[in-house]
Amino acid sequence: xxxxxxxxxxxxxxxxxxxxxxxxxxxxxxxxxxxxxxxxxxxxxxxxxxxxxxxxxxxxxxxxxxxxxxxxxxxxxxxxxxxxxxxxxxxxxxxxxxxxxxxxxxxxxxxxxxxxxxxxxxxxxxxxxxxxxxxxxxxxxxxxxxxxxxxxxxxxxxxxxxxxxxxxxxxxxxxxxxxxxxxxxxxxxxxxxxxxxxxxxxxxxxxxxxxxxxxxxxxxxxxxxxxxxxxxxxxxxxxxxxxxxxxxxxxxxxxxxxxxxxxxxxxxxxxxxxxxxxxxxxxxxxxxxxxxxxxxxxxxxxxxxxxxxxxxxxxxxxxxxxxxxxxxxxxxxxxxxxxxxxxxxxxxxxxxxxxxxxxxxxxxxxxxxxxxxxxxxxxxxxxxxxxxxxxxxxxxxxxxxxxxxxxxxxxxxxxxxxxxxxxxxxxxxxxxxxxxxxxxxxxxxxxxxxxxxxxxxxxxxxxxxxxxxxxxxxxxxxxxxxxxxxxxxxxxxxxxxxxxxxxxxxxxxxxxxxxxxxxxxxxxxxxxxxxxxxxxxxxxxxxxxxxxxxxxxxx
Numbered sequence: 193x194x195x196x197x198x199x200x201x202x203x204x205x206x207x208x209x210x211x212x213x214x215x216x217x218x219x220x221x222x223x224x225x226x227x228x229x230x231x232x233x234x235x236x237x238x239x240x241x242x243x244x245x246x247x248x249x250x251x252x253x254x255x256x257x258x259x260x261x262x263x264x265x266x267x268x269x270x271x272x273x274x275x276x277x278x279x280x281x282x283x284x285x286x287x288x289x290x291x292x293x294x295x296x297x298x299x300x301x302x303x304x305x306x307x308x309x310x311x312x313x314x315x316x317x318x319x320x321x322x323x324x325x326x327x328x329x330x331x332x333x334x335x336x337x338x339x340x341x342x343x344x345x346x347x348x349x350x351x352x353x354x355x356x357x358x359x360x361x362x363x364x365x366x367x368x369x370x371x372x373x374x375x376x377x378x379x380x381x382x383x384x385x386x387x388x389x390x391x392x393x394x395x396x397x398x399x400x401x402x403x404x405x406x407x408x409x410x411x412x413x414x415x416x417x418x419x420x421x422x423x424x425x426x427x428x429x430x431x432x433x434x435x436x437x438x439x440x441x442x443x444x445x446x447x448x449x450x451x452x453x454x455x456x457x458x459x460x461x462x463x464x465x466x467x468x469x470x471x472x473x474x475x476x477x478x479x480x481x482x483x484x485x486x487x488x489x490x491x492x493x494x495x496x497x498x499x500x501x502x503x504x505x506x507x508x509x510x511x512x513x514x515x516x517x518x519x520x521x522x523x524x525x526x527x528x529x530x531x532x533x534x535x536x537x538x539x540x541x542x543x544x545x546x547x548x549x550x551x552x553x554x555x556x557x558x559x560x561x562x563x564x565x566x567x568x569x570x571x572x573x574x575x576x577x578x579x580x581x582x583x584x585x586x587x588x589x590x591x592x593x594x595x596x597x598x599x600x601x602x603x604x605x606x607x608x609x610x611x612x613x614x615x616x617x618x619x620x621x622x623x624x625x626x627x628x629x630x631x632x633x634x635x636x637x638x639x640x641x642x643x644x645x646x647x648x649x650x651x652x653x654x655x656x657x658x659x660x661x662x663x664x665x666x667x668x669x670x671x672x673x674x675x676x677x678x679x680x681x682x683x684x685x686x687x688x689x690x691x692x693x694x695x696x697x698x699x700x701x702x703x704x705x706x707x708x709x710x711x712x713x714x715x716x717x718x719x720x721x722x723x724x725x726x727x728x729x730x731x732x733x734x735x736x737x738x739x740x741x742x743x744x745x746x747x
Contacts, residue, residue, distance in 0.1 A: 293501060296492035299420035303429060305488055306416060307436025309373045309480040310409050314440025316380065316402045316473060317345050319448045321545045322563050325552070329456045330466065331392040335549070336674075341399050342545045343670055346663035348403035349410070353660040354517075356407040360652035361516075365415060366490045368652075372408035373484040375401050377477040384474055387467045389459070410437070411656040414639040422496045424585055431581025431636040438574045438632055441544065445566030449559050499647065516649050520657060525645045525704045532703075533638040533658045535696040536601060538665025539689045540631050542673045544569075549674075550682040551620070554613050561617055565624045572625040573632020580633050581640075590641045591705035597637060598700050601630040602693045609686035645705070 320327050320341040327338050360368045379401030386394035413433030421429040451472075452465045495501040520526055543550075544566065551562035576597075583593060604627035611623050642654040669692070673685035 292494060293422070293497055294492070294494040295422050295496050296420070296494070298487075298489060299429075299492065299496075301487050302420055302489065303416060303432060305480065305483050306369065306409075306412060307433055307439075309376060309477070309484060310412075310433070310436040311440035311443065312380070312473065312477050312480060313372070313376045313402060313406055313409055314437045315444040315447075316376070316383075316399070317342060317406070318441050318444035318544060318566075319469065319473075320399075322445050322548050322566060323448045323452055323454070323559060324548050325559070326452055326454050326456070326462070330459070330462055331389060331395075333392055337392070339545060339670065339674060341396065342541075343667055344396070344399055345403040345406055346541065346666040346670075348400065349407050349663040350660055352404060352407045353411075353656045357411060357650070357653045357656040359408075360411060360415065360656075361650045364490050365412070365419060366488055368408050368412065369484055369488050370481075372405050372412070373477075373481045375405035375408070377474070377481040379403075379405060380470070380474040380477040384467070384470045387463050387470065389463075410659040411652045413636065414643050414655045415650075415652045417640075418497075418500060418643065419491050420496060423499070426497070427584035427636070427640050428578070428581040430640050431577045434636040434639065435574050435577050438570050438577065438635070442567045442570035442574070445547075445563045445570060447563075449563035454559055516653055520646055520649055520654060523646060526642060526654065528699050528703045529638065529642055529645070530657060530661045532598070532696040532700045533642075534661030534665040535692050536598065536631065536634050537638070537659075537662035538667075538669045539605070539693060540635075541662065541666035542669035542689065543627075543631075543686075545670050546674055546677060546682075546685070549677060550612065550685075553677075553682050554615065555617055555620075558617065565617075565620055568621050569624045569628030570632060572629040573635075576629040576633020577636050580637050584637070584640055590637070590644055591700075591703060594634070594637045594641050594703075595697070595700050597630050597634050598693075598697050601627070601634060602690065602697055604630050605686065605690050605693055609683060609690060612682055612686070645703075 320338055324335055324338040327333075327341075328335055331337070356368070359371075379398045382398035382401060383395050385391070386398060413430050416433055417426045417430035448469060451469045452462070455462045455465070547566050547569075548559065548562045551558055551565060555561065580593060580597065584590060587593070604623070608620075608623040608627045611619050638658055639655050642658055646654045669689065673688055676685040676688055
C-alpha cells in the first residue's frame with residue numbers, strides 16, 4: 193500500500209526478529225511518528241509486512257485434502273479473499289488472523305478541511321436567493337435570472353457527474369478534493385469583479401465555476417467516511433461531512449441579509465456591501481484551498497475496516513467504471529433510492545431557493561427574518577443529521593430510519609404549507625425548524641443507505657448518482673413551484689411538493705434492505721469484491737486479506 197510522504201514505517205523493537213511475516217510493533221512509539229489506533233490484527237501489537245505465501249490456492253487445497261472441484265461463483269469470491277497457504281500456516285480456521293485495521297488521527301483533519309470548504313461552496317449557492325429582491329434591483333434583471341444563480345448549481349451537476357465520479361474512482365480522493373476547493377476559490381474571486389450594475393454576466397460566470405466545484409464536493413462525504421473511518425463511526429463521519437454543506441447553507445441564509453441590507457436608494461452603498469461579502473468569501477476560500485493542498489491526503493496508511501481491507505486487496509484490473517454504473521442501475525433497491533432521494537433533496541433545494549419569495553408574500557419587508565427562518569431550517573437539519581448518523585452507527589437500521597424520517601418530513605411539509613399564511617411569523621420559525629430537522633436530516637441517511645446496498649461499488653459513484661438525481665428533481669421542482677407560487681401563491685407550490693413527497697414514501701417502503709458492507713464488517717462474505725482503482729497507481733506492496741472465522745469455515 194502506498195504510504196504518504198509524512199508517514200513513516202514503525203520502528204522495529206530491538207531483539208524481536210520477524211516471524212511469520214509480522215513485525216512486532218513497540219508499545220512506545222517514537223515521538224514525531226504518526227500514531228494509529230489499532231482495531232484488530234493477527235496478534236496484539238503486530239502488523240503484516242509481506243504478502244501472501246507463494247504457494248498457490250491449489251496447494252492450499254492439497255493441504256486440506258480432497259480432490260479439487262470447480263467452485264460456485266460465491267465460493268470463488270470467498271476463495272479469492274482467502275490467502276494462499278492459510279491452511280499450512282495455521283492449524284485450523286479458528287486461529288486464522290484477520291487483516292490489521294487501524295484508525296489514523298489524521299482522519300479528523302481531513303474531515304474538518306472538507307467540511308469547511310464544502311461550507312463555503314454551499315454559502316455561495318444560496319447567497320443570491322435569500323436576498324433575491326436586492327440583487328434583482330441592483331442588476332436590473334428579473335427574479336427568474338436570480339433564481340438561475342441558484343439553479344445553475346443543479347444544472348451543472350447533471351452533465352458533469354459522470355466525468356467527476358470517473359475522476360474520483362481513477363485518480364483518487366486528493367485530486368478530486370483539490371479540484372473542488374480550487375474551483376470554489378476561483379469562482380469566488382471572479383465574483384469580486386462583478387460589483388457593477390451592468391456586470392450580471394460576470395457574477396453568473398463566477399457562480400458557474402462554483403457550481404462546477406460543487407460536482408467535486410457533493411459526492412465525497414460517503415467516500416471520506418468509508419476510506420478514513422471505522423465501522424462504528426462511518427455513519428457519523430458521513431453525517432458530519434454533509435453537515436459542512438448544511439452549515440454553509442445556514443450561513444448563506446443568515447449573513448447576506450445582514451451584510452447586504454436593502455438600500456436600493458443608495459446604489460454606491462449597496463455596491464460596497466456586496467463587494468464586502470464577495471471579498472470576504474474569496475479570502476476564506478483561498479485559505480481553505482491552501483489547507484487542502486497541505487493537509488488533505490489520499491488515504492490512511494492502514495485500512496480502517498475489514499470492508500476497506502477487502503476492497504484494497506482486490507486487483508485493480510478487475511475494475512470497470514462502465515460496468516460499475518451498469519451494476520448500479522441493475523440494482524432495483526438502489527434505483528428506488530435514487531428516485532426517493534431525488535424527490536426529498538430536490539424538494540429541499542426548491543424550498544431553499546424560493547423561501548425568500550414565499551416569506552415576503554405574506555410578511556413584507558421581512559428579508560432579515562426570511563434569512564433567519566432559513567437558518568432555523570438548516571440548523572435544525574444539522575442536529576437531525578448528526579442524530580441520524582449516531583443512530584445508524586448504533587443500530588444499523590438503515591431502511592427503517594430512512595422511512596420514518598421520510599414520513600416525518602412529509603408531515604412537516606404539510607404543517608409548514610398550511611401555517612405559512614397565518615400572519616404569525618413565530619409559527620413559521622417553529623414549522624420551518626421541524627421541516628428542516630427531518631428533511632435536511634435525511635441527506636446523510638440516503639448516502640449511507642446507498643453505500644450499504646451497493647457495496648462493493650464505489651461510494652463516489654453511488655453518491656454522485658444520488659446527487660445527480662437531486663439536482664434534476666431540484667431544477668424541475670424549483671421551476672414548477674416557482675411558477676405555481678407566482679400564479680397561485682405559495683400554498684399551491686408547497687402542495688405540489690407534498691404530493692411528490694408522499695410518492696417518495698411509497699417508493700421508500702418498497703426498497704429491499706441488503707446491508708452488504710455491514711455484512712463484510714461482521715464477517716459474512718457473500719458479495720463480489722472489486723477494486724478501488726484510486727489505490728492502484730501507487731499501491732504496489734503485496735497485501736494479505738483473510739476471512740473471518742465464520743466465512744473461512746463456510747469455504
